[in-house]
Amino acid sequence: MTSSSSSAASEPLSTNFARIGHVAQQMFPDILQELMTMKEPPHRLSHDINNNWYLSNKLRPDELILINNVATNGYKNFDIPFIYKLVRNLNLLPPPTNGWNHSSVPCPTEITAGDDLERIRRLRNEILHRGNAQVNDSEFSQFFTQFKDIAGRLETYLGKQTGYFVDKFVDLETCCIDEETSKMYIKRFDGLKKSDEDCKKRLNALEEDADALKEKRGPIVEVKIEPPDEFEQIPSLLDENKNLLYVTKTPEADKKKSSRKKDKDGLYQIKKSTKTQLQKELKTSKVKQRVQKSVSVQDVIVRPNFQVSCIASTDLPQTKGTNCRKKCSQKVVVKKETDDLLSEGTLVLAKLDGYDKWPAVMTRDPHTGLQFEMDSNRQLSMYHVEFLGPSHTHAWIKADRVCLYSKDNMNDSQSQSSEKHQKNKVKKKLTSPKNKPSKVVLQKLEKSKKEADCMVNLSREQRLKLCTFRFFQDNHEAEDFQCKDSGFESWNYPASSGSSAISSAENFACSRLQYNTSLVDKSKEERFKLDVEMYKKNEKAFLHDLSRFMKRNNLSVNLTAHWHHIPVGAFQLFLAVHERGGYQEICKKKQWTAVFRELTETQLSAGPAPKNFYLRNIYAYELYVTNGDFEAELKRLLGKRKKKSIGDVMIEDDTGSYTNVDDDADSDGLAAMLADLEEYSSLCQLEEDIEAEKKRMGINIAYHEDSPYSKVSPGVKYVSTPSEFDCPASHGNHKKHQEVPETMFSDSSVDSQNDLVFHQMERIVDEDLL
DNA sequence: CGTCAGCCTCCACATGAATG
């Protein structure tokens, strides 16, 4: 492709499409790969992912391969969805004004880097999912206006010279496309269009099947199957809060092991005979003795994500579930409902010290925006909830004290609280109410129950709107570090990037997009030098990165030292130390006093202050960016500070006051992503299972009426296979279940089905190209 | 009986004197 005077406007409509297609498939990925290289140098990626709960658990095998090869290949072959996922979870950019994956398109006034990434994702989806390969001139011009706006902002944000990205778009917009390239793109999009139509037809057919079968089935009991080596045929005990019956084996599971190759995350209905058998076993088993009530298993669904649970239809007495489960079967998964992430807006019962379970809504902390917290073992430890009632309050509640709201749970808790009160007088300080609830409290509780009952039928969004304490992005403390168009540049490596994203010789004008140097090729010294160069240009970038690093490692950070009442910034200290060769050099040459005096502009005696401050706040980061043994240093710091609460990263801002910083990508939107994941899984399951089961003994599709999924995408829910319990065959299935939802790249949940189709199409196209 | 303010203790950190 060479620049030409002939305008794109005069070219065929399909050529226009080829151009915007190139942007979506090549130019945007290249920009984002460059952004990634600057914001997350490849040598840090593995470590950061390991420190990220979500990413370390949810990456797909193909994504893991890319990450494993990142040290050699850089961000080559990282596509937009994957980069979006990394940026979002590692918090590499300031989040979009309305948060990630918001239902509405960023408006023109929203111009954070995150907003632009969000725009890129949407544009990419819009282009790739476009059924129509004809782009008229006005549409074409609109597309390129958007492209250039985004490119302009990103080049400023990344500290590139003016036109660094924009010029490439200008070239692409106006240059000629050679015939071959044009044909290649048209062919590609023809294929896309065809796949689109096929998939739509297929999905419509499936939906019809589903509709027809929906009425045939009754209420559903959910069973999750664990893949133990050997199954036992007894139903075991259940979750005390959720009435979950944990079953270690489904009677026919082992028979069908091999026939369920496609198991991912679907739910499978069991036969009536199996159901009867379960009921029988429940009546006769040891479980029955503990439960003391017969459990009528109305129906069972198998969720082959290797865990067995069964929702019994009757209310079960609260028991020490964990112990019982242990006694009943070693194979039973000890998994409480609260181990799952509850998403924002979910109606729950939360137990606060001194109170009974109280109806509440899962919300974000109005100050930090956090919805939940992980402990140091990356286990979910706390949820933020807003309590319902005449006057709403909000609080952080331990995860094991939160369960889904239901009247049964409510009643159980109340009847039990009085028993507990009798039994646990000695322990009353721990969790139970000190005394019988006062009349006032009971009245409040009644009101809150009424409110909760009213909320039951509302959507999560509607519930959130009724909440008093709401988190707004504008309040986000991370805003302090947010990049505005003016000023804030970050990771300003000169002319760096992994250009290698240019994957195919077929692509036109690739050479234009290639860059001169790549960080990947640089030695650690060179990289560090570039880091420092960048830091010199921008203090905030350093402070942001330092804070992010420390936060991720559960360490607090103080960005301003006060020596003899003279404030000294961490950044100035870092530069001063760097100029003298780093921490070790200064210690060796005993230059801490010199550093101290230089920074305080005094001749005072330093004492250990500068050294200690550096050790506490900066040294681990210095090791981190220089590929040193920062982990040992982190261990030392963590050991020293273990008594401090984990997760409360305090950053001293310019005014000297301490503020919480919420820039932990782990939690930001995690629950929303989980919902996406489940939605995606159920959608995948829909198609795959129906196909699989069609081949077997006829279709039997079941919808989980009460499923939260129904709110996400009405009409497409759990899919039940015919009648047998199948053993979820392999760990591969499990991994599949953990796939990060690709639906996060769809515009909204409403479009999720289409999006699935589109992504499948995309894969087809990509495979074709390979 | 529940709430809340005041007091106490503990801990981390800064500072400055003492020491090598």
Place this chain on the structure above:
DNA sequence: CATTCATGTGGAGGCTGACG
């Protein structure tokens, strides 16, 4: 002059008693 040690300071959290 760098390092070590003792002391002072401030914040967080727990306990207790007064009050409504």
